Structure formats: structure tokens, C-alpha cells
Amino acid sequence: MTPSPPDPAPVEVDTPHGPARLTRHDAPDPRAVLLLGHGAGGGVGAPDLVSATAAATGAGVSVVLVEQPYRVAGRRAPAPAGQLDTAWLAVVGHVRAGLPLLFGGRSSGARVACRTAAAGGAVGVLCLAFPVAPPRTPEKHRLAELAAPTVPVLVVQGANDPFGVPDPAPGREVVVLPGDHGLKAGHPLLRAAVTAWLARF
Numbered sequence: 001m002t003p004s005p006p007d008p009a010p011v012e013v014d015t016p017h018g019p020a021r022l023t024r025h026d027a028p029d030p031r032a033v034l035l036l037g038h039g040a041g042g043g044v045g046a047p048d049l050v051s052a053t054a055a056a057t058g059a060g061v062s063v064v065l066v067e068q069p070y071r072v073a074g075r076r077a078p079a080p081a082g083q084l085d086t087a088w089l090a091v092v093g094h095v096r097a098g099l100p101l102l103f104g105g106r107s108s109g110a111r112v113a114c115r116t117a118a119a120g121g122a123v124g125v126l127c128l129a130f131p132v133a134p135p136r137t138p139e140k141h142r143l144a145e146l147a148a149p150t151v152p153v154l155v156v157q158g159a160n161d162p163f164g165v166p167d168p169a170p171g172r173e174v175v176v177l178p179g180d181h182g183l184k185a186g187h188p189l190l191r192a193a194v195t196a197w198l199a200r201f
Contacts, residue, residue: 010067015090017083018069022091025053030062032100032201034126037066037088037109040078048106048128048156048183048190055194061102061201064095066109084112092120100201107131107163107181110155111142117149124201126194127155129181132164146172154197156190158183173197 008026012019023044034056038044044065053063069087070079078084092101103113104126113125133141146153146166153172157165158179168174175193179185 012072013091013094015069015087017079017087019072020069020087020091021067021072022095023065023067025057025063025065027057027060027062030060030099032061032102032123032198033064033095033097034061034102034104034198035064035066035088035092035095035113036126037068037105037112038071039105039107039109039129041076042106043067043071046106046182047187051187051190052104052126052128052194055191056198058191059195059198061198062099064091066091066105078108081111081115084108085116088112088116089120092116096121102126102198102201104128106183111145114145114148114153117151122149122151124151124197125149125153126197127153128190129157129161129163129183130155130166131181132161132166135162138164152197152200154193156183156193158185 010021010023056063100123102124103122105113106128110127110130117125155174159176160180177186177189
């Protein structure tokens, strides 16, 4: 029986707000690179990020999982949006290697991906469990962030997500799966949705 390859070793890179931690999952002969960020209080081991990583590498797209500096420093409370975006764009400078870049993430990480897509030169944005609005406060929605990218966007959302489910729009595909904000159910469906979307790039 062939042993499984070892997990890739994370590396730290400097950003203006402290070191970020990157974990690469390289596809054989990759045609693009997908950067994925974590949620506000979680890490890169979230089930939907794991499923998206497997789908991407299987589709010929390498993945870089990005842990924001506040998480590397051991803090659970997220940094302000401006700091998250600045750190993310600093990471982009480290991983850009001549291949097309896609941005993505779950929840807060999806918001960062949307806000930085233009400045970072992303060719597409993958949003897992985009937090449309805080529960019970729909007037505080983040739809302007979701509408910011001018490149193709895929949103994968749980049908029972308390943060809401966004509507499809020109350039934005929305796939609704069983489950809630954690997207812990329906992993084969998530992988299928990500695989089909990545085939466009």
C-alpha cells in the first residue's frame, strides 16, 4: 500500500500587520492558483475549505490556504477589515508566480476576497458561506461587497444559513446546499459545484 504524501508544511510570510501563514496544496501541472481565507473565528481546517481544496487540486488548480496575522498571533477576534485586506494583498505578492489567481474563502474570508479582487488582479472569486447580513439585522447587509468583483463569482451557501442566502446576479452564480453557515453537510455537492465552476478558468 502506497503511503499518503505528508501534509504540506506551512510557511510564514511578512505582512504590514505581522506574519501570515500559508499552506500550499499543489496540483500537478497547475493552470491557476486559488487563495483561500478562513472565517472570522475559525481556521483553514474548516470542512468547506477542505472540500474546496480537494476539488481545486483535482481540477488542476493549486491552493494556498491563508491564515491571517491575527490568527497566527493566537487571537480569535478578527482584525479590522482594512488590516485583513492589506495583509491579504501582501500575501498575494508572495504567491504570484505567473499563473492566473483566484481568490476565495469562507465567511469573513469570502468578504476579504471580494473586497480585494480588483486590487489583487483575481480572475474569479469563490465565496463559501458569504455572510450576507448579521442574523436579525438584514439592514446591515454586505451585498455591496459581494457585488464589488467584476470577475466571475461563485457563492456556495447553506439553505439554512442564518446570515442569509444571496440572490444570483450577472456574473454571480449561487449554489444552495443542505446545511447552515458551517456548510458541514453536502460535501460531495460542494466539491461538484467548485469543480464545475473552476472548469471555466
